[in-house]
Amino acid sequence: MSWRAELVAISAFARRNLQMASRNVFLVFELLFWPVVGVVGIGLMARFLQLSPEATSFILIGQIAFSTVSICQLDVAYAVLYDVWSKSVKHQFLAPIGVRHLTAGAWLVGILRALVVFTLLAALGWWAFGFDALHAGVVPLAVFLMGCCLTAWSVSVIVCTLIMLFGAKAETAAWASVNFVLTLAGIYYSVAVLPTPVAALAAAIPLTYFLDAYRAYHGFPPEFARPILVGSVLAVLYVVLSHWAFVAAVRSARRSGLLLKLSE
């Protein structure tokens, strides 16, 4: 496939996700209501418990990361779910495209929506609770957001893989998986408080390191050495592994007939 054709195929999924998002009334809830409720709830709890500004920033970073990763990963999952819900899965897999086009196109829209949510929540956090997202500067923030979006990519591609393996019944993974990952990665706490076997799992999640690195800029000593490097290596590794798993799942769906069952 030429580069032009690659970009056109990627843009097909990006445009479709944008079109669907623009017609989805629940988008307001996804983008505004739940993320804002989350930040306000956590911020007020911090105020009630009289937490220090650093501790408030610590838990707000976790809450904002949760919304950012959720929104970004949902877009990629939607790229498959729209076709599952409308029973049109076979049409896109009949076309001469790879799963990379689907994931990349949807992920680009996911990044866009995640940036909107992050900006909104960071502004709210700053206005209501004095949280300064830019405290450490633009580069650490950009690295943190990259970590969130790369984690969202691999989580969502695993969700797509599960849908291709188990059908529509796996769709709840689209919403459940991010909660699971964020709980392990230390959403409101340091991973040091996790039981040893769970901490080992947490150490395998890239977001754990990006949260650690970003929180370090807000006055918390890092738990890990070279968190950005380790987080980036893990993130890239998971992107490759999850892509491979999705390709294998689509092949398995072609073999088992699930691809057709999802279209009937």
Next chain:
Amino acid sequence: MLAIDARDVAKTFRSGVLRRRETVALAGVSLGVPRGTIFGLLGPNGAGKTTLLSIFATLLLPDRGQVTVLGHDVVREAGAVRRRLNMASGNASFVWALKPPEILAFYGRLYGLSGRRLRLRIDELLEMSELTAHRRVAYNELSTGLKQRLALAKALVNDPELLFLDEPTLGLDPDVSVRLRERIARLRREREMTIVLTTHYMREAEQLCDEIAFIKSGRVLARGTASELKRQIRIGDVIALRLDPPDAPWLADMAGVLRCTAVNGRIECTVDDAEKRLAEILAALHAEAVVVKDIQVREPELEEVFVELAR
């Protein structure tokens, strides 16, 4: 030259975890579809028609056998095959909130179309499918007939050399079906497209298809043109008689008469060979002083062939 060359294709579906169930969908199908023809796959429900079509279209991997589509192996060179084919189903469905031009644009981009070329193609397909007036209507608000037209338009977005139509007129009103059939026939005529279609409607198959294959229980039972099939199956010709007096039950006992049934005041005798038996029957009727008021000789309908094969 063959558009599709399938040899010994087999597919078994497996389901259940604790109680493993196996359903044999195809049990060694060999089939060749010549380029530029309309080829019909007929058979009862669960015969394996859609499975075979899906293997040809690279949506399903066969367990055994080899399939070459437009010169490419469907398993090893699936990408090359996909570029040159497309598919429309009678029960097609697309993302509910998108409008017809958006749906066509989405699939057009998946086939590498963009910019002005894509816009022109969309306009052409909307016009050809008489969907221009409905271009601002969301997919879930379109009628069944319009959805079907859109499915066919989507299947033409990449100007395919090979088109698969799975029950294309399923659930459509008769007048809409007639127009869709005309459109399918025109596609072959004007674009020399190879079309493979599955259908339950014998009239549709007889009217559209150059060749037909009957599939049952995952095997091809018969293959040929509609008239060849009627001859192959040898279910006999029909001699329909209007008599005075109207009843002649002894006709059924004559040599070469397979069965006689009374239909709307007529007697329809299925015979092994109308040319040979007609004179004998007329002579017998004359001898019994029965007046023949009307007589018709016809080949069996494709539907009768279907029923015979599906038994």
